[in-house]
Amino acid sequence: MSTLLYKLGKTAFRKPGYFIIGWVLILGIVISMISINGVHISSEMKIEGTESQKVLDQLAEELPAASGGQGSVVFKAPDNERLDTPERLGAIMKGVSEVYGLEQVINPADYAAEASSAGASADMSQAAGAAAQSGNTTPPPYGPLMVEGVPVPGVLISSDGSIALFQFQFTIEQSAITQDVFDSVIQSVMKVEQGTNITVLPGETLKTVSIGVGSAEIVGLVIAVIVLLITLGSVVAAGLPLVTALLGVAIGVGGAFSISKFIEMPSVTSVLALMVGLAVGIDYALFIVNRQRRMIIDQRLSAQEATARAIGTSGSAVFFAGLTVIIALCGMLVIGLAFLSTMALVAAATVLINVFVALTLLPALLGLVGERICSTKAREKGTQSSKTSNHGIADRWVKFVIKNRWAAIIAIVVILGFAATPITKMEMGIPGASSANLDTTARQSYDAISEGFGEGFNGPLILVAEPNNSSAQVTPELVGGLMMGLQSQDNVAQVTPLGMTEDLAIFSLIPKTGPNDVTTKDLVNDLRSADASFAQQNDVKIGVTGLTAVNIDMSAKLAQVFPIYVGIIILLSLIILLLVFRSIIVPIKATIGFLLSILATFGITTAVFQWGWLHSLFGFDTGGPLLSFMPIIVTGILYGLAMDYQVFLVSSMRESYVHGHRGRESVVHGYNQVSRVVVAAAVIMVSVFAGFIFTDDVMIKQIGFTLAVGILIDAFIIRMGLVPATMAIFGDKAWTLPKWLDRILPNLDVEGEKLIASLNASDQAPSNSGSKNK
Numbered sequence: 001m002s003t004l005l006y007k008l009g010k011t012a013f014r015k016p017g018y019f020i021i022g023w024v025l026i027l028g029i030v031i032s033m034i035s036i037n038g039v040h041i042s043s044e045m046k047i048e049g050t051e052s053q054k055v056l057d058q059l060a061e062e063l064p065a066a067s068g069g070q071g072s073v074v075f076k077a078p079d080n081e082r083l084d085t086p087e088r089l090g091a092i093m094k095g096v097s098e099v100y101g102l103e104q105v106i107n108p109a110d111y112a113a114e115a116s117s118a119g120a121s122a123d124m125s126q127a128a129g130a131a132a133q134s135g136n137t138t139p140p141p142y143g144p145l146m147v148e149g150v151p152v153p154g155v156l157i158s159s160d161g162s163i164a165l166f167q168f169q170f171t172i173e174q175s176a177i178t179q180d181v182f183d184s185v186i187q188s189v190m191k192v193e194q195g196t197n198i199t200v201l202p203g204e205t206l207k208t209v210s211i212g213v214g215s216a217e218i219v220g221l222v223i224a225v226i227v228l229l230i231t232l233g234s235v236v237a238a239g240l241p242l243v244t245a246l247l248g249v250a251i252g253v254g255g256a257f258s259i260s261k262f263i264e265m266p267s268v269t270s271v272l273a274l275m276v277g278l279a280v281g282i283d284y285a286l287f288i289v290n291r292q293r294r295m296i297i298d299q300r301l302s303a304q305e306a307t308a309r310a311i312g313t314s315g316s317a318v319f320f321a322g323l324t325v326i327i328a329l330c331g332m333l334v335i336g337l338a339f340l341s342t343m344a345l346v347a348a349a350t351v352l353i354n355v356f357v358a359l360t361l362l363p364a365l366l367g368l369v370g371e372r373i374c375s376t377k378a379r380e381k382g383t384q385s386s387k388t389s390n391h392g393i394a395d396r397w398v399k400f401v402i403k404n405r406w407a408a409i410i411a412i413v414v415i416l417g418f419a420a421t422p423i424t425k426m427e428m429g430i431p432g433a434s435s436a437n438l439d440t441t442a443r444q445s446y447d448a449i450s451e452g453f454g455e456g457f458n459g460p461l462i463l464v465a466e467p468n469n470s471s472a473q474v475t476p477e478l479v480g481g482l483m484m485g486l487q488s489q490d491n492v493a494q495v496t497p498l499g500m501t502e503d504l505a506i507f508s509l510i511p512k513t514g515p516n517d518v519t520t521k522d523l524v525n526d527l528r529s530a531d532a533s534f535a536q537q538n539d540v541k542i543g544v545t546g547l548t549a550v551n552i553d554m555s556a557k558l559a560q561v562f563p564i565y566v567g568i569i570i571l572l573s574l575i576i577l578l579l580v581f582r583s584i585i586v587p588i589k590a591t592i593g594f595l596l597s598i599l600a601t602f603g604i605t606t607a608v609f610q611w612g613w614l615h616s617l618f619g620f621d622t623g624g625p626l627l628s629f630m631p632i633i634v635t636g637i638l639y640g641l642a643m644d645y646q647v648f649l650v651s652s653m654r655e656s657y658v659h660g661h662r663g664r665e666s667v668v669h670g671y672n673q674v675s676r677v678v679v680a681a682a683v684i685m686v687s688v689f690a691g692f693i694f695t696d697d698v699m700i701k702q703i704g705f706t707l708a709v710g711i712l713i714d715a716f717i718i719r720m721g722l723v724p725a726t727m728a729i730f731g732d733k734a735w736t737l738p739k740w741l742d743r744i745l746p747n748l749d750v751e752g753e754k755l756i757a758s759l760n761a762s763d764q765a766p767s768n769s770g771s772k773n774k
Contacts, residue, residue, distance in 0.1 A: 001319070002312040003758065009311025009363040013304050016364035023247060023361050030251055033258035040260040041267045047337060050553035051528060055464050055543035063499060063506065068106065068170040069177055070460075070547075072203035073099075073189045074448045075164040082161035083198065089147050091192045095200075096152055096166055098188040104181045106169045108153035142453050156453060163452030167460075182206050201445035204433040205547075220691025224282055224684040231680040237289055237373055240365055245281025248357040252277050252350025269343045271692070271700050275707065276637055277350035279688045280325060280644070283681040284318045284358040287648060289373075290677045292366065296374045303373055307366045309759075313655075315359050320580050321647045322355035324573055325640030331569040332636055335561045340629060344636070351640075394675040398668050398724050405725040412722050413596065416713070420599035422606040428555040428628040429516050431609075431698040433458065435624025440696075443622075450514070456493050459515030459548035463507040463527065465540045473502045478538055483507070485534025491523045515548040516625050524549050555628040565632055569639055580647060581654060582745060585734045589726050590646045593718040594639055601638070601710040602631065609702055618705065619694050627702050634703065638710040641685065645719045649678055653727060657735055667727045675720065682715030 012019050047053055075092055077083045083092065100107040141159045144151035157164045166189070170177055186202050193200050221242075228238035253273050256265060291314040295306035329351070332344035366373060401408050433446035449457045465482055467474065479497055486495045486509060494510040509527075513519045526532060527544050535542055570591055577587035605626065607613045612623035653670030661669045689711065692704025727734055737745070 002316050005315040005319070005359065006308050006312030008359060009315065010304065010308035012311075012360055012363035013307045013367035016367035019360050019364035020368075023251075023357065027247065027251055027254070030254040030258055034254060037258055037261040039257045041265050041270070047550065047554045047557050049336070050550075050557055051543060052545040052549040052553045055462070055545035056550075058464065058504075058543070059462075059506070059545070062504065063501065068172055069205065071105075071168050071170065071185060071205050072445070072449070073166045073185075073206070074201040074203070074445045074452075075166065075192060076199040076201060076448050077162045078197050078199075081197075083157060083164050084145070084161050088196050088198055089145075091194070091196045091198065092145070092155070092164065092166075093147050093152055095189045095192040096155060098191070099166075099168060099185055100153070102181070102184055102188070104171050104177065105185070106171055158452035160452075163448050165449055165453055165457065201441050201448060203445045203449075204436075204442040218691070220687045220689070221278070223687035224278075227680050227683050227687070228282070228286065231286065231677060232289060232293065234373075234375060236369055237293065240289055240362060240369075241282045241285035243365070244285045244357045244362050245278055245354065247361065248281045248354035249274055249277035249350060252346070252353045255349065255353075256346040263342065264338070265346075266339045266342060268699060268703075269346050272343050272633065272703070273347045273350040275689060275692060275704065276325075276329075276347045277354055279641070279685040280322065280351050281354035281357065282684050282688070283644065284322065284354060285362050286681055286684070287318060287677060288314045288358060288362055289366070290314075293374055303366065303369075303371045307363050311359060311363055317647050317651050318358055319355060320576065321644040322351055324576055324643040324647070325351050325637070327572045327576065328569045328636040328640035328643075331565055331572065332632060334568055335558075335565055335632070337557070337629075340632065343633065347637070392672075395668070395672050397720075398671040398675070401721055401724050402664055402667065402728040405728050408721055408725040412717055412725075416596045416600040416717065419713075420596075420603035422603040422611065423599060425610070426602065426606045427516075427518075427610060427625045428559065428631075429625030430551040430554070431624050431627060431702065432515065434514060434516060435620070435622045435698060437619075437696075438621045454493055454510070454512060455514035455517075456511035456520070459511065459520065460546055461509040461511065461524065461527075461544055461549055462498075462546040463509050464543040464545070465505045465507070465538075466503060466543075468539050468541055472539070474500050474505045476500075478540070479505045481538050482534060482540065485537060486527075489523070489526065489534070491519050511548075515551065520548060521552050524552055551628065558628050558632060562632055562635075566635060569636060573639065573643060577643065577646070579745060581650060581735075582737055582742070582747070583654075583735050584737065584741075585730055586650055589723070590643065590650075593646075593722050594642045594714065596722075597642065597710060597714040597718050598635055598638060600713055601634070601706060604709050605702065605706045608705065618701070620698065620701065624698075627699050630699075630702055630706060634706045634710065637707060638714065641711060642714040642718070645678055645682065645715050646723070648674055648681075649719050649723060650727070654735060657732070663731045664728045666732075667724050671724055678715065678719065682711055685711045685715075 075083060077088070083089070099105055142156050142165075143159075145155040145157040145164055146152070154168050155164055155166045170181070185206060189200050189202065192198050225238060225242060228241055229235065232238045253270050256270060256273060288310050292303070292306045292310035295301045295309055296303060299306075301309070326348045329344045329348040332340045335341075433440075433442040436443035436446070438444075446458050449455075463486070465474070465478075467478075479500055482505065483495050483497065486492060486507065491512045492509060493512045494508075496508045496510075498506040498508050500506065511517075511520045511523055513523075524544050527542050529535070530541065532542070574587045574591060577590060578584065581587065608615070608618065609620075609626060610623050615621065615623065649671070652674040653667055656670040656673070657666040686708045689704050689708035692700050693708065695701055695704070
């Protein structure tokens, strides 16, 4: 591997034009494909195989009108005023009518006409009437909005007349609704504000799906540039990692966009690939450039030879570090969820592209720069420093850790264990309007609905009832009986029939509690139970769907597959680390260290985003559930990135061992060689991820925070503290293998031992042959 990469690095340095033109052409193809196909992103995340998704698929097939996306808008009067004045009623009626006039929105009048022609309208009225006489006499604190004695379709008004809720349904699924449709709805309802002093609050389902880089992310990049300047010491050297990382991300993310017309692309996919691609792209190039500069300064090599050797040695570490990240990401494919698979593949492809860019384009750019990569001042300073012993901060720190190795290990385990304790209270879900910032329309709409109608109206459930006997038909009497049974259940505020066919009946059920409440989850499970009294009495099976049910099923499904996923990536990564380090102790130690860091990371994330600790510092107002698929995504990314630092740090210790250092001396020497650049790389990663904490999207905010904290803990506590302490305890035994295993394992030569020996032999050959001729 090292010899192959050495030759590749030398070729790229000598003939940079071929490699640079090649990558520019690839970027041009990606840009051309985007211009032809456009960018198509989706906010939908289907969980195949769940009960809620099965019901949605059934509705889409048998009753398409009932499977469309839902929208809601709140109209709010000024304080101590009412909405039901003639002027305001007219404005609301006009806005509602305009929305119903849109092609992609179902008009209840048309739907009623179609149902009446099929005889269903009278049947539903009969069923609703039967249910109304069921004894449920407690009147709700709201009612239909009336205009001249006629109810406005889809609009409810609170008992005090201050808040009205307009709920409507699209003709197409939520993921298929374009931005133009959302804009048309919002423009129609916003006209209600004109001259009425009514506040119009579009609901969360009408929010836009946006992508892009904001000022906070740019700040993260600026910090990365500063760290690169400090670490590498020149503008030219610092600019190369940034250029290669940006190109890799542009091709990776751009490539995903270019095929988004053919593959459903969740909106968070591009941001995830951007996060990971920038972080690893900068880090991989940093390790190679730093190694090249050290060889030029310390070994007095030419820029060409130093580049080739840096690609052969550090390039090997980059290759296997990137492979570990890719395996961790691709492990998500076994979960079998399409949206997670898409995110994983796009992020993995971006990492792979950045690895290839670092191994091919970077040495080509170094070939253009030539000897200018190191100034004369830097060479002289390096020569002087190499003549003196290394007693810097890194040297003093690693010796302190080794001297107090047992105390350091115990302290790290105790501190991280304490940080992990909130994980026992972690609640998973989809952060939504209930945890949005107070100044957003989505949150204001949520609060207004809760105030006027009850929190459950923010998360209506869709129920589908089917007779257990396939020969039985749905009748108005059956629908009425089901409504009576459903209304008698605990935590049910309202049940409304939506439609019926010969085979099934559809209801809208409003819980008393909010979408993320544990009691709502219990209600969904109770409704689905075959043992439910109302289901048995009417001999039907109940399916439950709707956004709330989908989120509940998503959390349950991901929690179920999470241990399987972790087991798979750990097993595969242990195999890679075994091959790279030719050690059993090192992979096991690396995995234990990662488990400590990931538990502490999730504990801290729970305390911040669920409990609301330090919420003002991170730009949000209210705690809420953690993103249900965040643990899987973050675990995969953090495991891969943690193994990056493991590979770079421990491969340096092994290189020291291979080149003659023994025991704790190899730990100190290896640590001193790379600790500075590992710290710089970690600071860059934390900066890049932290930039996403201050975005408006709470999902991106949570992912960015968790990744930043995870890297901070893993790099500075596990790799800089736990690794040297445990390596000092095991000493040379860390590099031992059973003889039978040593014989069958291939020697990948990640440290470049064979490469350096070959180069040294070739350097000595001419002088030896010359002496013989003499």
